[in-house]
Amino acid sequence: MSETLIDIRNVNRxxxxxxxxxxxxxxxxxxxxxxxxxxxxxxxxxxxxxxxxRLIAGLDRPQSGSLTIDGAEITEPSHERGYIFQQPTLFPWATVHDNVAAGLKARGIYKEQKGRVQEYIDMIGLGGFEKSYPHEISGGMAQRVAIIRALxxxxxxxxxxxxxxxLDAFKRIELQALLLDVWKKTGAAMTMVTHDVDEAISLSSRIVIMTPRPGEIVDIVDIKLGKVRDRNSEDFISLRKKILEALHLVLSRPQPEYAI
Ligand SMILES: Nc1ncnc2c1ncn2[C@@H]1O[C@H](COP(=O)(O)OP(=O)(O)O)[C@@H](O)[C@H]1O
Ligand SMILES: [Mg+2]
Known part of the structure; x- marks a missing residue:
């Protein structure tokens, strides 16, 4: 199997x-x-x-260029590409259990795989909340449920x-650890947008830096830190400096009113 999962080529939107x-x-x-x-x-x-x-999710299409996953053109949303929004988007009328089960039901495989719902709920530490409704749990808990509904x-x-x-700073750190944990357990590729540079360095193997108008990739930084990442280590601090500098460069770049 090739190392490349998703290939984005000359995409313009x-x-x-x-x-x-x-x-x-x-x-x-x-x-x-x-x-x-x-x-x-x-x-x-x-x-x-x-x-x-949204383009990778198949929720939108580019004017030109191509996006493929394992060689197949991305033309519509698919369960093979899970999508998590900034605000949790659970079904308000369904319990935690039923929200997670909805993913399986949509694919018609709930009957055979129902046991996995509990397994996933336990994996994110929400055992005991199966029968709760979204309005009865916190924002952080709801986001965990949204994550396993996709996973x-x-x-x-x-x-x-x-x-x-x-989420507040404490909840963020807790959920960052959880994301790392589910990433290791599931082996799924994660592609995450964040405005928090420390979060990006703590979690990722590569960081893509983008610039607006026109939206372009200006740099891709390899993060060669170990599994346990100390935010006060020298390597971490120098990476933070490097990325913040790249972002400041982006911000100080003359911004033409229009791209063409
Ligand atoms: N549906 C739309 N119609 C017109 N302009 C849009 C639309 N969606 C996004 N844009 C514009 O495209 C640019 C990129 O938006 P977006 O992808 O939401 O940026 P980001 O997520 O990085 O904040 C912005 O200038 C935004 O105003
Ligand atoms: Mg955005």
Whole structure:
């Protein structure tokens, strides 16, 4: 099996602003997402991070270029590409158990695989909350449920759009550890958007840095730290400096009003 899971080639996604001028949300994006890797995407607001995730999810299509997964063109959403939004999007009328089961039901495999629902609920430490409804649990708990609702379908990649953005600092760190844990257990590739540079360094094997207008990839940084990452270690601090500098460079770049 090839190392490349998702191959993004020369992708352009162009919107129009209110005056009808073209706005390059993504310009000539080339990126290979590797099988099983933890990739994070950082960049200023409006640089096309969500647009890119939506294209990979198959929720949107580019004007030109191609996106493939294991060689097959991505044309529509699929359970092989799980998607997690910034705010948890659980079904409010269904219990934790039924929210997780919904993924299996949608594929018609609930009967054979029901036992796995409990297994996944236990994996994220929510045993005992199976019968709770979304309004009865915290935002962090709801986001855990959203994560396993996608993971129970054994996706090849889990796409996470600032999944911890709405949580406080303590909950964030707790959920970062949980994400690492499920990543190791499931072996799914993770592609996560975050605005938190420390979070990106703590979790990922590679960090993609993007710039807005036009939305382009300006750098991809390899993170060669060990499994346990000390935020106060010299290597961590120098990586943080490097990435923040790259981001500041992005921000100080002259921003043309329009791309063309
Ligand atoms: N549906 C849309 N119509 C017009 N412009 C859009 C639309 N979606 C996104 N954009 C524009 O595309 C750019 C990238 O947006 P987005 O991918 O949401 O950025 P990010 O997630 O990095 O903040 C922004 O300038 C945004 O205003
Ligand atoms: Mg976004």
């Amino acid at each position: 162009i919107y129009r602003d209110t005056n009808g001028n073209p706005l390059y949300a993504l310009k000539e994006i080339n990126l290979k997402i590797r099988r099983g890797e933890f990739l994070t995407i950082v960049g200023p607001s409006g640089c096309g991070k969500t647009t890119l995730l 129970i379908n054994e996706p090849k990649v889990l796409l996470l759009d600032e999944p911890l953005g709405a």
